[in-house]
């Protein structure tokens with residue numbers, strides 16, 4: 001098991017958003033997190049990468065346990081070095097070119113020599129099919145291209161797991177395909193991914209596990225075939241029915 | 247106007263321009279550079295919410311934005327000697343202009359920092375960069391790009407304000423002009439003349455601003471390549 005989360009709790013003021021969430025991710029897993037809007041999916045990912053601080057919970061990464069309520073800066077730094085995050089709205093560094101976006105974390109955070117970082121960066125851009133856009137700034141790229149650069153940026157640092165928060169939700173329908181196909185390639189290469197998504201096709205065909213959340217709790221976690229073909233919980237069935245109607 | 251007037255104007259041109267080049271411009275450049283360092287520091291302290299320092303920054307900005315520049319010059323140059331602190335005119339002017347300009351620019355930089363999307367900082371964390379690394383390489387450069395036009399305006403305003411330094415005996419352009427007027431009584435042409443020289447300085451700065459904006463703006467340009 002590469003990542004295990006136990007009993008994670010998070011409130012914003014009086015609003016309890018995560019009410020004790022458990023989650024397990026094995027090496028090579030592609031886990032899709034599904035659930036209605038406001039169920040706490042984004043908050044869960046953000047807590048696992050410390051963009052928000054959970055009030056309680058335990059996290060085991062690579063067999064190393066951490067207490068989320070008293071995590072230290074140093075531990076956060078060490079954990080972030082092994083993970084990467086792809087945001088819904090890309091969050092590319094606006095003052096950097098595509099290539100610089102990809103190499104920044106290597107050169108600045110990991111002190112990789114520049115020539116080596118550029119080589120890694122070019123490979124990562126090639127992987128997402130954007131070698132010819134290396135010198136473009138984000139403002140000169142389409143949404144789909146920006147998100148692919150963001151995926152290249154995530155790949156460049158060699159993470160053990162990549163978190164995706166609705167990577168295609170901000171995209172026009174005709175652009176989601178190019179991003180999903182890059183993610184499918186990564187899945188086939190065995191990249192471990194935790195993906196919040198509304199793309200049922202991706203959850204069904206690419207991910208091997210599905211976690212269904214509602215109101216800050218995990219309602220059902222199952223292998224994706226099982227999840228879609230024989231859901232155990234009634235709330236899951238209701239959700240799937242609602243999705244099919246759309 | 248008689249030929250005599252033109253003669254006075256022509257004769258005094260170098261006598262006014264020279265202190266412009268040796269006093270007004272150095273005063274502006276030195277004070278503005280110090281002001282920028284102060285501004286970035288004060289803005290960062292507030293943006294990061296550093297306790298105590300943040301309150302000190304607010305207090306400093308409150309005082310220097312809320313009192314007249316001329317009063318600040320007088321307090322430092324004519325007032326401080328009462329408590330045994332004597333500062334020469336030029337350094338006194340540098341001190342006051344730096345602090346005054348720093349307070350205004352701090353607000354400009356702070357607003358620009360706050361305009362940078364929060365996701366930029368988060369993306370920095372997620373690729374392993376620290377707060378300071380992300381601020382220095384990602385957030386601050388973007389904020390400075392946003393702030394650049396306002397900072398340029400502030401600089402242009404300051405060039406003109408340096409004329410106030412004549413009140414604390416700094417022999418800059420305006421004082422040089424006053425001296426020639428006292429001797430020749432040709433107030434109108436000479437004050438217009440010095441005004442035109444200030445206009446020349448401002449125009450050069452405006453041109454530099456345009457060049458700077460174009461250079462800094464590369465990443466916001468929409469046109470493909």
Ligand SMILES: Nc1ncnc2c1ncn2[C@@H]1O[C@H](COP(=O)(O)OP(=O)(O)OP(=O)(O)O)[C@@H](O)[C@H]1O
Nearest residue numbers: 012015017035036037038039040041042043044166
């Ligand atoms: N920073 C915040 N401050 C206060 N409330 C927040 C904050 N972030 C999220 N929330 C609240 O927490 C709840 C869960 O939000 P979250 O973004 O995790 O949902 P989600 O499952 O990702 O929804 P969606 O599918 O719409 O993205 C929502 O009610 C939201 O309003």
Ligand SMILES: [Mg+2]
Nearest residue numbers: 041042043166
């Ligand atoms: Mg969300």
